[in-house]
Amino acid sequence: MNKFCIGVVYRHTPDGRTALSFSSSLLKPLGVEQLQVFVDGGSRERTALAASAGLKDSARLAADNLVAYVKQTTGLSAAQIELRSLADQVELPAEAVVVDGGGGVGDGSLLVPFDEPAFGWRGEGPLVIPFGTDESALRAASVGIPLAKLLNREVVFYHTTWTNPSVEGSDPGLHVCSAASRTEQLLTAAATAAGVKYRVVIETALDVVLGTLRCAVRERANLLVMAREPKIIHGSYVDRALLQSTVPMLVVKRPIGGAAC
Amino acid sequence: MLEQIKAKLSRAACDPTVVMALVILMYLAKAAFKITVGTHIHSPMIAGDGYHNLADLLEAAAVIVVIFVSMRPSTQQYPFGRKNVEFFTSLAIGLGLLAMSCQFALKSVVGLLHMAPELDTAVRAVLPLPVHEQLMMDSATFPWALAVTACSVILSFVVGRYQVAIGRKSGHASMVADGEETLSDGTIESVTVAGVLGEYLLHLPWLEYPLGLIVAFLIARTGRELFVSAWRVLLQHSIGVEHESRIRELTRQVPGVLDVTELKTFQVGHIAVCMMSVTSRAGALAVPHVKYGIEHAVECYVLAQEFKECELHIRFTRPDPQYRRVAFAAIKEGELLVIAPSLDQATHLLICDQEEGEFVRIKAERSPADSVSFLVEKRVAQLYVFADCGQPGPEDDRLSVRGISVTAAVSYLPSVLGLAVERDS
Numbered sequence: 202m203n204k205f206c207i208g209v210v211y212r213h214t215p216d217g218r219t220a221l222s223f224s225s226s227l228l229k230p231l232g233v234e235q236l237q238v239f240v241d242g243g244s245r246e247r248t249a250l251a252a253s254a255g256l257k258d259s260a261r262l263a264a265d266n267l268v269a270y271v272k273q274t275t276g277l278s279a280a281q282i283e284l285r286s287l288a289d290q291v292e293l294p295a296e297a298v299v300v301d302g303g304g305g306v307g308d309g310s311l312l313v314p315f316d317e318p319a320f321g322w323r324g325e326g327p328l329v330i331p332f333g334t335d336e337s338a339l340r341a342a343s344v345g346i347p348l349a350k351l352l353n354r355e356v357v358f359y360h361t362t363w364t365n366p367s368v369e370g371s372d373p374g375l376h377v378c379s380a381a382s383r384t385e386q387l388l389t390a391a392a393t394a395a396g397v398k399y400r401v402v403i404e405t406a407l408d409v410v411l412g413t414l415r416c417a418v419r420e421r422a423n424l425l426v427m428a429r430e431p432k433i434i435h436g437s438y439v440d441r442a443l444l445q446s447t448v449p450m451l452v453v454k455r456p457i458g459g460a461a462c
Numbered sequence: 463m464l465e466q467i468k469a470k471l472s473r474a475a476c477d478p479t480v481v482m483a484l485v486i487l488m489y490l491a492k493a494a495f496k497i498t499v500g501t502h503i504h505s506p507m508i509a510g511d512g513y514h515n516l517a518d519l520l521e522a523a524a525v526i527v528v529i530f531v532s533m534r535p536s537t538q539q540y541p542f543g544r545k546n547v548e549f550f551t552s553l554a555i556g557l558g559l560l561a562m563s564c565q566f567a568l569k570s571v572v573g574l575l576h577m578a579p580e581l582d583t584a585v586r587a588v589l590p591l592p593v594h595e596q597l598m599m600d601s602a603t604f605p606w607a608l609a610v611t612a613c614s615v616i617l618s619f620v621v622g623r624y625q626v627a628i629g630r631k632s633g634h635a636s637m638v639a640d641g642e643e644t645l646s647d648g649t650i651e652s653v654t655v656a657g658v659l660g661e662y663l664l665h666l667p668w669l670e671y672p673l674g675l676i677v678a679f680l681i682a683r684t685g686r687e688l689f690v691s692a693w694r695v696l697l698q699h700s701i702g703v704e705h706e707s708r709i710r711e712l713t714r715q716v717p718g719v720l721d722v723t724e725l726k727t728f729q730v731g732h733i734a735v736c737m738m739s740v741t742s743r744a745g746a747l748a749v750p751h752v753k754y755g756i757e758h759a760v761e762c763y764v765l766a767q768e769f770k771e772c773e774l775h776i777r778f779t780r781p782d783p784q785y786r787r788v789a790f791a792a793i794k795e796g797e798l799l800v801i802a803p804s805l806d807q808a809t810h811l812l813i814c815d816q817e818e819g820e821f822v823r824i825k826a827e828r829s830p831a832d833s834v835s836f837l838v839e840k841r842v843a844q845l846y847v848f849a850d851c852g853q854p855g856p857e858d859d860r861l862s863v864r865g866i867s868v869t870a871a872v873s874y875l876p877s878v879l880g881l882a883v884e885r886d887s
């Protein structure tokens with residue numbers, strides 16, 4: 202079973218505080234022992250400026266203050282908190298999930314909690330993984346399915362299709378193109394192999410992002426898992442969903458295991 | 463062909479006007495039989511009940527008119543339609559049932575008193591009670607009386623239940639109320655049958671009176687329910703504390719909702735109307751999805767209850783901005799800036815306006831000679847310095863006496879503190 206690694210980008214702002222509480226809520230259900238707290242380490246010039254004002258060990262004091270703050274906010278012990286500098290060349294494993302309202306860290310999967318202070322805070326719900334004709338859904342599923350397994354959640358594979366005028370009947374399933382059907386087969390096979398309960402929802406929504414977000418809201422999803430499609434040069438669904446969603450979103454950057462599913 | 467006829471009959475069986483036409487036919491038959499048989503066997507009770515059915519006939523006709531009015535579509539003048547007209551009927555039928563139960567209870571009490579002549583005389587000396595009408599029947603009239611009342615009971619129960627079921631299915635409160643009244647008629651008639659049987663088979667003529675009191679109670683209860691539910695709808699009473707509490711809970715479960723600050727509900731016909739104010743930080747692009755989430759959750763719940771439709775009016779409000787002004791003691795050298803360990807060491811003071819905890823405006827002022835007075839003049843509530851958390855700084859006392867608290871900043875780096883003052887070099 203995959204061992205996830207949870208990180209958070211620390212900012213002393215309302216969004217930063219939400220990210221901190223959300224990330225700490227994932228530790229126990231995922232069986233992760235340490236929370237990696239990424240923080241701006243500051244430049245050499247800044248450290249020198251602080252030192253000139255009598256703050257000789259400013260970095261250590263900042264670290265102590267931060268650990269004290271994280272302990273107080275999350276209830277974690279000092280041993281469960283690992284401070285990491287954003288200034289370093291951060292290399293993260295594919296299983297890394299970094300909670301952040303901004304751009305995240307390196308190529309670790311980015312989890313944006315929006316206003317949710319904890320995972321499943323509003324009650325238990327599934328993980329929604331939208332799929333289309335390309336491989337981005339498989340990349341999303343490579344992280345989403347193991348996460349669902351560990352979090353003991355159902356997965357909803359969502360697809361919205363254009364209506365095929367040559368097909369009679371209003372059942373959206375009849376209008377799905379062959380490439381999307383193949384993706385669906387791969388996704389359901391991956392979920393079955395992982396022993397994760399799943400459902401497939403197919404619609405003919407007016408717009409992909411609209412349909413996806415409405416499905417997530419309707420299903421009371423705990424997490425919407427998506428991955429970027431590199432072939433898109435303008436109008437990424439992920440970017441649009443990030444602008445419109447209130448359901449926490451996980452943007453997968455690298456597939457676990459290097460290959461999709 | 464046969465299938466088409468079946469489908470037509472099935473549609474007609476669920477049509478409220480067809481059902482009410484059947485009810486009218488039933489009352490016509492009941493009135494005709496009761497008046498004919500009652501007159502024939504010289505039973506004023508059965509004949510009187512027949513005349514009562516004629517009144518029911520008019521009521522059924524009125525219900526048809528009300529159903530037609532209620533089915534008219536909504537207009538600019540009647541934005542919610544005319545559904546509430548049905549509840550005037552329910553109110554009237556509820557009141558009628560309450561009056562009927564009182565009358566029936568009185569008759570039963572008079573019948574019971576008749577069993578004890580001395581008590582009857584004593585009570586009549588104080589209260590003006592109606593004259594007791596003794597059931598006058600012989601072996602020749604008994605089968606007629608029994609047949610007419612027993613058939614009437616069966617008809618009332620069957621048609622009454624049918625009316626209630628179709629009324630609920632089609633959302634016509636007046637039809638449900640009329641059905642309840644028909645069922646009450648059936649209950650009263652069944653007591654009459656019990657009285658007839660009690661007298662002729664068990665020789666217990668008093669049996670119908672205690673039974674009558676129980677029936678009067680049941681009718682009064684039905685009448686009260688109809689009256690109260692119609693009263694609540696007409697006066698726009700809330701749809702119920704339990705429903706409201708569940709609606710709040712469901713709304714709070716939608717991601718993006720921070721709180722439900724206000725919820726008003728009422729009923730128009732069988733439409734549940736919910737007006738709510740929701741606090742959310744969601745931006746303009748996200749709000750439609752939050753709204754959709756609330757509508758979906760609330761409609762699913764409401765339609766699973768006794769309502770046929772749900773109308774939601776949602777007003778989104780931002781959370782309280784909690785405006786406040788704070789300051790950071792800072793050391794600035796060129797473009798480089800760090801948080802100072804104390805007010806005395808600060809070259810600059812960052813005067814920051816906060817909304818919902820975010821810094822919306824930051825002004826860097828050169829630190830004046832009298833920094834404390836400057837901070838007081840700027841109405842600063844809190845000063846941040848970079849120090850060990852929990853260790854009081856040297857300026858704590860100077861500032862606290864002027865109403866400014868001193869707090870240790872977590873970091874000396876502005877970017878960590880959410881202060882977008884410059885780009886790191």
